[in-house]
Amino acid sequence: MAVTVKPYDSVKYPGKYTDVSKMFTMDSPFGLKASIITYGCIITELWVPDKNGELADVMLGLKGLDEYMIDGANHGAVVGRSANRIANATFTLNGKEYHVPVNDGIHNLHSGNPGFHNQFWEGSVLSTDEVNAYIKDSGIPGIPAAAAEGICLKYTSPDGATGFPGNLDATVVYAFLEDKTFLILYKGVSDQDTIFAPTNHAYFNLSGHDHGYIGNNILTVYADKVTTKDKGCCPTGEFFDVEGTDFDFRNGAPVKQAIDSSDPQITDSCGLDSNFCVDSEEGTYSKIAVLADDSSSRVMEVFTDLPGVQLYTGNHLDCDYAKGGSYKANDGICLEAQMYPNAINIPSFTSPVIKAGEVCYHACGYRFV
Secondary structure (H helix, E strand, O other), X not given: OOEEEXXXXXXXXXXXXXXXXXXXXXXXXXXXXXXEEOEOOOEEEEEEEOOXXXXXXXXXXXXXXXXXXXXOOOOOOEEOXXXXXXXXXXXXXXXXXXXXXXXXXXXXXXXXXXXXXXXEOEEEEEOHHHHHHHHHHHOOOOOOOEOOOEEEEEEEEOOOHHHOOOOEEEEEEEEEEOOOEEEEEEEEEEOOOEEOEOEEOOOEOXXXXXXXXXXXXXXXXXXXXXXXXXXXXXXXXXEXXXXXXXXXXXXXXXXXXXXXXXXXXXXXXXXXXXXXXXXXXOOOOEEEEEEEOOOOOOEEEEEEOOOEEEEEOOXXXXXXXXXXXXXXXXXXXXXXXXXXXXXXXXOOOOOOEEOOOOOEEEEXXXXXX
């Protein structure tokens, strides 16, 4: 299946971004289709058939490039170098203290600007064999083979960008796999020790991006614990058990169980916005969550080698420039496979640091069954 490429330019400033702004559209042998733009590695569309073969775009998104460039919700974007929060926007690495932008209360969120999510990446088409070479080189056990051509996006985050050390060469590969998975494969290498902890901030609605409230969707998360967070949504280094709480999705429950909860860990964030510690073998590509639509037959399984998944129910969505008109709170849900937030400041968490010259890979797959 071939990948098509076309310009994805600004309406407000026509011609300004022609050389760097492209849209790649990937087809698959089983009806899935995705479009990705070079700005922020953003997934703008993800078309998924239901049991009758009827397609719906399940990816919340915006009208065009101008809207993506001003929006703060990171729709479909790869965020980094360090996704999620860093406490007090400060960390120490190799005995040196670093300061990153304060952009979320007293904390740092998603690294700031210039981050992965607000830069133009260089994009190219990968053959099926080239996708499989990336998968093999990752060394991550369990990832199935590619089913079609994919795309590769590259960006070098310069030394000192938003306060982070090292020139970091980042690569993101998008591809459809033989088991109907939409794969996101991350690669990072730096000339200095630095943080490499990306994620993708996709908002899903399995009924279709413009179908509204997702509280009745059935969510399963294979996690016994959640990282405790302060009132600014930043992990403190402690954990709590999901048993007996509104965070218990181990056997499947409606998403509204958390949206409607009075638990301070939820109400302080105006809804669900927490890191679940998944019960899988870290470093191995494993199933960590399932989302089932209540009004269609679409089911999405989530796979990763990472230790956590941030569940966010779009608590602050308030957008009148969506591709379908408008979005409001709880119209989409993010399942962001990631390192634990604030891991750089908590020694008991898996370290997000990569050593100089070390090639690091991480993967996240969304499988539609």
